[in-house]
Amino acid sequence: MVLAIIEVEGLCYTYPDSGTPSLIDVNFKAEPGEFVLITGPSGCGKTTFCRALNGLIPNSYGGDFKGNVVVDGLSTSSTPVYELAQRVGLVFQNPENELFCTTVEREVAFGPENLALPIEEIAMRVEEALEIVGISHLKEKSPEELSGGEQQKVAIAALLAMKPKVLVLDEPTANLDPLSAKSVLELMHRLNQKNGVTVILVEHRLEMVSHLVDRCVVFEGGRIVADGSPREVLYSDMVSELGVGLPKVVQVSKRLSGIIGEPLRFLTSDELASYVRGKVP
Amino acid sequence: MISIEGVTYSYGDGINALDGIDLEVKNSELLAIVGENGAGKTTLVKHLNGLLKPQRGRVMVEGIDTKETTVATLAKKVGLVFQNPDHMLFAETVEKELSFALTNFGLPPEEIARRVEWALIEFRLSNYRDRSPFTLSGGEKKRVSLASVLCYDPQIIVLDEPTTGQDSLQKTRLASTLTKLNRQGKTVVVVTHDIEFVADFIPRVVVMSRGKIIADGPTEEILVRKDVMEASSILPPQLAELSWKLGLESPSIKAEIIIEEIKQMLRGGQK
Numbered sequence: 442m443v444l445a446i447i448e449v450e451g452l453c454y455t456y457p458d459s460g461t462p463s464l465i466d467v468n469f470k471a472e473p474g475e476f477v478l479i480t481g482p483s484g485c486g487k488t489t490f491c492r493a494l495n496g497l498i499p500n501s502y503g504g505d506f507k508g509n510v511v512v513d514g515l516s517t518s519s520t521p522v523y524e525l526a527q528r529v530g531l532v533f534q535n536p537e538n539e540l541f542c543t544t545v546e547r548e549v550a551f552g553p554e555n556l557a558l559p560i561e562e563i564a565m566r567v568e569e570a571l572e573i574v575g576i577s578h579l580k581e582k583s584p585e586e587l588s589g590g591e592q593q594k595v596a597i598a599a600l601l602a603m604k605p606k607v608l609v610l611d612e613p614t615a616n617l618d619p620l621s622a623k624s625v626l627e628l629m630h631r632l633n634q635k636n637g638v639t640v641i642l643v644e645h646r647l648e649m650v651s652h653l654v655d656r657c658v659v660f661e662g663g664r665i666v667a668d669g670s671p672r673e674v675l676y677s678d679m680v681s682e683l684g685v686g687l688p689k690v691v692q693v694s695k696r697l698s699g700i701i702g703e704p705l706r707f708l709t710s711d712e713l714a715s716y717v718r719g720k721v722p
Numbered sequence: 723m724i725s726i727e728g729v730t731y732s733y734g735d736g737i738n739a740l741d742g743i744d745l746e747v748k749n750s751e752l753l754a755i756v757g758e759n760g761a762g763k764t765t766l767v768k769h770l771n772g773l774l775k776p777q778r779g780r781v782m783v784e785g786i787d788t789k790e791t792t793v794a795t796l797a798k799k800v801g802l803v804f805q806n807p808d809h810m811l812f813a814e815t816v817e818k819e820l821s822f823a824l825t826n827f828g829l830p831p832e833e834i835a836r837r838v839e840w841a842l843i844e845f846r847l848s849n850y851r852d853r854s855p856f857t858l859s860g861g862e863k864k865r866v867s868l869a870s871v872l873c874y875d876p877q878i879i880v881l882d883e884p885t886t887g888q889d890s891l892q893k894t895r896l897a898s899t900l901t902k903l904n905r906q907g908k909t910v911v912v913v914t915h916d917i918e919f920v921a922d923f924i925p926r927v928v929v930m931s932r933g934k935i936i937a938d939g940p941t942e943e944i945l946v947r948k949d950v951m952e953a954s955s956i957l958p959p960q961l962a963e964l965s966w967k968l969g970l971e972s973p974s975i976k977a978e979i980i981i982e983e984i985k986q987m988l989r990g991g992q993k
Contacts, residue, residue, distance in 0.1 A: 483861045483889045534860055588759060615860065615887050618759050618915045619957040645889055648960050686890025689960040693977050697984060710960055714967035722990040
């Protein structure tokens with residue numbers, strides 16, 4: 442069996458001054474190189490879970506923390522943040538809140554500089570990160586003058602320069618237009634496939650991403666209530682009751698299944714269209 | 723009634739953010755304005771409450787030329803909810819945020835209390851009454867900013883990207899609030915990238931690209947037009963895409979229609 446890169450056991454967490462727990466007995470494992478989609482209604486604990494994966498919880502937030510979170514062999518509650526930052530990168534909803542340098546290049550260099558790496562190593566990492574994300578042409582620009590999608594890519598490049606094994610993204614496309622969102626999601630897919638980065642992605646727009654991921658985990662009321670392949674999860678009865686926004690292709694396929702008496706589990710319009718075309722007498 | 727006639731506007735960079743816009747919105751219409759980033763959507767809606775004045779052409783709101791009145795006067799008629807709630811919110815508590823405009827408009831205290839209660843319930847914010855808006859989640863802040871405008875009851879409601887950060891249940895609730903207000907006679911204009919939201923809930927759509935309106939009409943007709951979707955670099959609704967891939971003669975954004983078409987195809991009704 443492959444050693445898990447993320448291992449969460451019996452995680453319970455309550456924010457300081459809050460009467461209700463945000464996470465309740467969460468158990469989760471991810472293998473190296475997995476692409477895991479996390480979804481669920483607002484306030485279900487997704488964001489809190491992301492913060493627990495890079496040690497922000499409990500280290501920066503305090504609160505009542507029980508259980509174990511181990512990432513790449515390190516327990517998040519007893520490992521210094523700068524150590525964790527080299528293993529797990531966290532991307533937030535609003536890139537404006539993360540970027541602060543005067544140029545894209547300096548922004549991406551900031552992390553490696555703080556690790557006190559040799560200058561040549563920093564330069565190499567910056568160049569490589571910009572290249573992978575596809576924004577080398579923006580390196581002289583100020584992050585402020587970029588579009589939301591470009592800013593989000595700068596934030597991702599800045600994390601990649603730390604060479605993390607795991608990237609955790611908390612609704613990275615929430616403030617992006619659909620084309621930029623698609624391009625950021627495809628970038629995550631590429632990083633996962635080509636560079637072997639383990640990706641944990643929180644996302645509501647399932648129609649854009651469900652076919653790109655290995656696994657889909659649904660949170661509800663601070664607990665994990667579904668965990669499986671995207672087809673298993675999106676086609677389970679429980680998920681539609683939760684009010685997770687099912688893609689239109691999934692809704693149509695489900696109703697067609699009932700009509701033609703054959704279980705259909707399509708995730709994209711391509712899959713459904715070619716099935717129908719193949720069946721046409 | 724809103725009437726926009728030949729409006730051109732430039733931020734002074736040599737590009738026309740709006741380039742000869744003609745648009746008429748009747749009372750109690752519900753419409754969406756869609757288009758790629760930089761198409762001019764936000765610039766257009768800023769003309770509706772006089773934040774921007776046309777450099778050429780004119781904008782008439784309820785019979786008033788926006789050039790001949792103040793933003794303060796127009797604000798009572800046109801409620802504009804911005805995209806980023808952080809740019810709108812400033813009060814210490816959610817309750818104070820909601821009562822701010824009402825107090826400024828000089829409403830009696832009982833009326834203010836009544837409207838604030840309505841908004842807290844309508845937007846499921848009652849539990850956050852005494853919380854600072856800044857401690858709320860992105861989606862919750864968004865609802866506070868919506869509520870703060872809706873509670874002063876403007877005739878025309880303009881929402882810039884209201885669905886960002888909302889999950890599917892909250893979007894459905896938002897849609898039913900907007901539909902309800904619309905049935906009560908309000909004019910509702912939604913600027914959005916959320917094409918599935920438009921497909922599901924908004925009957926009329928205006929498509930903008932590079933400062934111009936390139937299509938305007940019933941949502942189910944416009945969003946299935948491949949030429950329009952491509953020209954405006956919008957990602958089409960998933961069912962429009964499915965229709966094209968199935969080669970349907972009359973593409974649709976409605977699940978029932980697509981299912982009927984597929985049933986016919988499987989029966990051998992068409993190739």
